[in-house]
Amino acid sequence: KAGVTQTPRYLIKTRGQQVTLSCSPISGHRSVSWYQQTPGQGLQFLFEYFSETQRNKGNFPGRFSGRQFSNSRSEMNVSTLELGDSALYLCASSLITSSGELFFGEGSRLTVL
Amino acid sequence: QQQVKQSPQSLIVQKGGISIINCAYENTAFDYFPWYQQFPGKGPALLIAIRPDVSEKKEGRFTISFNKSAKQFSLHIMDSQPGDSATYFCAASESNYQLIWGAGTKLIIKP
Numbered sequence: 001k002a003g004v005t006q007t008p009r010y011l012i013k014t015r016g017q018q019v020t021l022s023c024s025p026i027s028g029h030r031s032v033s034w035y036q037q038t039p040g041q042g043l044q045f046l047f048e049y050f051s052e053t054q055r056n057k058g059n060f061p062g063r064f065s066g067r068q069f070s071n072s073r074s075e076m077n078v079s080t081l082e083l084g085d086s087a088l089y090l091c092a093s094s095l096i097t098s099s100g101e102l103f104f105g106e107g108s109r110l111t112v113l
Numbered sequence: 114q115q116q117v118k119q120s121p122q123s124l125i126v127q128k129g130g131i132s133i134i135n136c137a138y139e140n141t142a143f144d145y146f147p148w149y150q151q152f153p154g155k156g157p158a159l160l161i162a163i164r165p166d167v168s169e170k171k172e173g174r175f176t177i178s179f180n181k182s183a184k185q186f187s188l189h190i191m192d193s194q195p196g197d198s199a200t201y202f203c204a205a206s207e208s209n210y211q212l213i214w215g216a217g218t219k220l221i222i223k224p
Contacts, residue, residue: 004156033211042216043157043202056211090156097209101147104156 002027004093004105012111018079021108025072025093031055032074033102034066037088046089049074050097078110086112115140117205119215127223132190134218136203139184143205147212148177148188151200160201161188193222 005024013019025032033056034046045058049068066076072093078085088109092102118137126132136146147162163170163177163186170177176189190197203215 043214045211045214048211058211092156100145101159101162102149102157102212104158106154106156 004091004103006089006091006105006108008108009106010109010111012113013081014113015081015083017081018077019081019110020075020077021089021091021110023074023076023091023093023105025074025091026103029093029095029103030072031094031097032068032072033092033094034074034076035090035092036060037090037107038086043090046076081112083112086110115213117203117213117215119203119218121218122216123219123221125221125223126193128193128195130193130222132193132197132220132222133187134201134203134220135185135187136205136215137183137185138205138213140205140207140213141184142207143213144208145206146177146179146186147204148175149202149204151202151217157202190220193220195222195224198222 007022031050033048036044047066048056052068063079068074088107090104090107092104094100094102120135148160149157150160151157161172161175163179165181168179174191179186198221201218204212206212
């Protein structure tokens with residue numbers, strides 16, 4: 001069974017640009033969550049999608065958005081990038097709810113210059 | 114009240130020793146307490162989890178101890194090995210809400 005796939009794995013952007021990250025969950029998983037991981041802040045929850053609907057949202061500005069498609073694949077978008085957005089963005093899938101076992105991808109490492 | 118406080122931030126243990134990482138929480142509605150292990154360049158992976166109806170759960174060399182009255186839970190790694198060197202995260206959640214994560218503990222096992 002294939003795991004959670006995130007693309008791209010690495011990317012470099014400049015301030016003011018926008019970025020879109022993609023996540024393909026494990027087959028059959030309907031919940032997709034996104035996290036930002038930085039050395040100083042640990043794992044910060046961005047949002048969770050279930051059946052194409054945002055179910056939970058973390059405390060991030062509106063520049064961070066996401067969506068989920070009918071095949072459960074998800075994308076997140078960050079607009080007007082800031083230097084502080086440099087981080088590892090992790091996607092996690094779970095069968096039904098993000099309060100159970102999460103299966104993480106290897107992440108997309110974003111560097112903002 | 115939604116925080117999960119994890120300590121220590123980093124830990125160095127000799128090979129064969131016992132590694133202990135602690136977490137504390139405030140929200141008494143939490144009913145699921147997992148520990149995740151993360152190696153460099155990888156996403157976190159579930160290591161072991163416990164529900165508040167038991168005080169201890171053991172899987173191989175890994176044990177969760179849970180103290181409901183103190184609102185604390187801890188991870189014990191017995192006979193620690195260099196391959197256990199990783200970052201460990203505790204977390205907690207209540208049904209249908211997202212996990213609340215601890216800040217992580219970087220564990221180094223010295224050969």
